[in-house]
Amino acid sequence: MIMQAVLDTPKEHQAQTHRAIILAVVTALILRVAVMPLPNFENLMDASHIHCWEQGNVAQALLAGRGFGSPFASNQPSAVMPPVYPLIVAFFFRLFGIHTSASIVAVHAFNCLLSSLTCIPVFLIARRSFGERVGCWAAWGWAFFPYGIYFAAAWAWSTHLLLFCLCWLFYLAQDLEQSSRLRLWAGFGLLAGFAGLTEPSVLTVVAFLLLLACVRLAGNGKRWLLPGMTAVVLMTATVSPWLIRNFVVFHRFIPMRDSMGLELWMGNNGSNLRWTSDDLHPLHNAQELADYNRMGELAYMDHKAQQAKAYIQAHPAWYAWMCARRALYLWTGFWSFDRNYLALEPADLANIPFATFMSALSLLGLWLAWREAPAEAIRYAGVLFLFPIIYYFTHPEPYHLRPLDPFLVILGCRAILAWRERVKEETISPAMPQVIEDVS
Numbered sequence: 001m002i003m004q005a006v007l008d009t010p011k012e013h014q015a016q017t018h019r020a021i022i023l024a025v026v027t028a029l030i031l032r033v034a035v036m037p038l039p040n041f042e043n044l045m046d047a048s049h050i051h052c053w054e055q056g057n058v059a060q061a062l063l064a065g066r067g068f069g070s071p072f073a074s075n076q077p078s079a080v081m082p083p084v085y086p087l088i089v090a091f092f093f094r095l096f097g098i099h100t101s102a103s104i105v106a107v108h109a110f111n112c113l114l115s116s117l118t119c120i121p122v123f124l125i126a127r128r129s130f131g132e133r134v135g136c137w138a139a140w141g142w143a144f145f146p147y148g149i150y151f152a153a154a155w156a157w158s159t160h161l162l163l164f165c166l167c168w169l170f171y172l173a174q175d176l177e178q179s180s181r182l183r184l185w186a187g188f189g190l191l192a193g194f195a196g197l198t199e200p201s202v203l204t205v206v207a208f209l210l211l212l213a214c215v216r217l218a219g220n221g222k223r224w225l226l227p228g229m230t231a232v233v234l235m236t237a238t239v240s241p242w243l244i245r246n247f248v249v250f251h252r253f254i255p256m257r258d259s260m261g262l263e264l265w266m267g268n269n270g271s272n273l274r275w276t277s278d279d280l281h282p283l284h285n286a287q288e289l290a291d292y293n294r295m296g297e298l299a300y301m302d303h304k305a306q307q308a309k310a311y312i313q314a315h316p317a318w319y320a321w322m323c324a325r326r327a328l329y330l331w332t333g334f335w336s337f338d339r340n341y342l343a344l345e346p347a348d349l350a351n352i353p354f355a356t357f358m359s360a361l362s363l364l365g366l367w368l369a370w371r372e373a374p375a376e377a378i379r380y381a382g383v384l385f386l387f388p389i390i391y392y393f394t395h396p397e398p399y400h401l402r403p404l405d406p407f408l409v410i411l412g413c414r415a416i417l418a419w420r421e422r423v424k425e426e427t428i429s430p431a432m433p434q435v436i437e438d439v440s
Contacts, residue, residue, distance in 0.1 A: 017132065021139050024119045028143035032112035036105070036153045053099070054283070055081060055157065059090035060098050068245075072282040072289060076297050079246045079258040084198040085158035107156045114160040115152035118406055119143055121167035126410045128174050129369070129376045137413040138406075146354065147405050155399055158198050163403040165195035166202060169209065170383060170407070176213035177375075180223045182230050189231035193238025200256035201390055202403070206235070208382045216375070250298055258298060260394070261305030267326070267395025268308045268319060274344060275326060275335055276395040327392045330401045332356040358408050365411030368418050380407060 054071030058081045061069025068086065070078040089107055096103035119139040127135030142148055152160050172188045192206040210231055217224035239256070246254040262281075271277045282289040292300045312319045329335045333348060333355035342348060366384070370377035384404055391400045 017136070020136060021119060021123050024123075024139045024143045025116050027140075028116035028119055028148070029112060031143065032115055032149050032152045033109060035149060036108055036112070038153075053156065055086050055089050056093070056099055056104075058086035059093050062086060062090040063093055063098060067249075070292075070297065072292060074289070074293055076293070077249050078297055079250065079254050080262075080297070082158075082197050082200060082257055083242055084194065085161060088161070089156075104156060108153060111156065111160045112152045114164045115148050116143070118148070118160070118164050118167055121164075121171050122406045122410060125167065125171050125174070125406075126413065128171075129373065129380075129410070130414050134410070134414050134417055137417060138410045141409045141413050142406055145405060145409055147402060151399055151402050157399060159399045159402050162195060162199045162202060163406065165191060165198060166205065166383075166403050167406050169195060169202075169206065170379070173209040173213055173379065176209070176227075176231075177216040180217060180227050182227060185227040185231040186234050189234030190238055192231070193235040196235070196239050196256065197242055199403075201387065203256075204386050204389070205383050208386055209379070212379060212382065252298065258301050261301035261303070261308065263394040264308040265304040268312050268322065270311060270315070270318075272322060272325075273336075273338065273341055275329055276397065323392045326396045327388075330388050330391060330396050331359045333398075358412060361415050362408040362411040365413070365415035365418075368414060369411065380411060383407060 057071045057073055058068055058078065061067065061075075066075065066077070068078055068081070068083060070076045071080050072078075088110070092103045092106040092110070093099070096106050119142050122142045123135040123139035125135075126138035169188065169191055172184065172191065175184055176188060188210075192203070192210075196203045196206070210228060214224040214228045217227070242256070243254070246252075246258070250258070266276045266278075266280060269277055269280065271280075278284050280288060282292045291303075295303065325335065333351040335341060335345070335348070362384070366377055366380055369380060384407060387404055388396075388401055391397075
């Protein structure tokens with residue numbers, strides 16, 4: 001019987017772990033759904049947001065039979081929004097009505113579900129990198145993580161779908177470095193294409209993960225060229241329909257989306273009170289919307305790119321300083337203590353210490369990972385430092401760094417547990433000489 005109990009222990013332990021992760025998912029979902037009705041959340045329910053929701057405007061165009069239309073309440077065809085999330089929103093609009101409270105609640109609930117399910121890949125990634133204890137801590141840390149709760153419940157955007165995809169891509173990449181199985185690499189390629197059609201900025205990270213896996217396979221003497229080509233071909237096949245559609249509609253090759261000119265102009269026009277200039281956006285500026293409708297989308301975006309580049313060329317020192325400020329803002333939440341700015345962003349005073357602490361804690365976790373498992377640390381570092389680069393040069397938004405939050409939580413939990421172990425060792429060590437003396 002004792003032998004049977006010993007044999008059953010691993011299975012029982014595994015069952016307990018599975019129950020704990022399921023409980024973390026359920027807890028995360030309850031927390032996120034519970035805060036959705038809070039009145040201080042920017043949840044698109046008020047009239048000032050419900051009619052200027054970019055993803056929703058594209059979804060409305062889809063249901064009206066106009067294809068992927070403009071997110072700026074215009075009847076033009078558009079390539080501003082990548083296709084995946086507008087199609088999801090259109091599905092909920094079809095079920096619950098266009099721009100109705102019920103449909104928007106459904107979209108938020110969908111985001112809350114994705115955010116909650118992220119506990120699973122967070123656990124799997126952390127367990128593989130640092131052990132099961134860190135995995136459990138990270139899963140529960142994500143369940144209670146304030147940004148995970150807030151942005152899932154309050155932000156009807158593709159952020160949490162991208163976050164969910166990026167976590168699974170990272171998990172698969174951990175396998176790619178050990179295996180040449182074509183099925184595994186094909187799955188990575190398909191998921192990478194889907195993630196790219198959700199938010200193209202993730203493709204920089206995808207390229208890094210693929211290159212790293214190929215290098216490590218080659219270093220271990222395993223085949224890498226065919227698996228790598230399989231992933232690239234399937235990723236390309238996944239995104240090709242969107243690229244073909246854009247070429248047919250606009251008679252120009254468009255790399256996923258055509259809004260780079262506007263994004264560059266929004267952050268590089270001479271204004272530095274805030275990290276972006278919402279008052280110059282077509283959704284909030286009647287003259288800009290009129291110019292957009294008059295010029296057409298591509299000509300308007302080209303014009304904005306020219307304006308931004310002209311300003312940058314005339315003010316290179318200003319641009320370099322702004323790029324540094326944008327990087328600092330994304331990692332610390334700090335932009336300015338100017339009264340006029342704080343009047344626009346009153347939550348910053350509470351957000352800055354939390355964001356700074358999380359960034360510092362994750363960097364500590366990354367340093368510990370480098371000391372113990374450099375191969376893992378390189379993968380984490382590549383994802384953390386490559387993903388936000390584009391926003392340093394254009395303009396940041398608070399949600400831009402959110403797809404990296406699960407990795408910050410994992411590394412942060414690694415750092416906390418390392419500190420706990422060190423404190424425990426220091427507590428036990430002084431007592432050891434006294435114990436030895438008593439025994440002798």
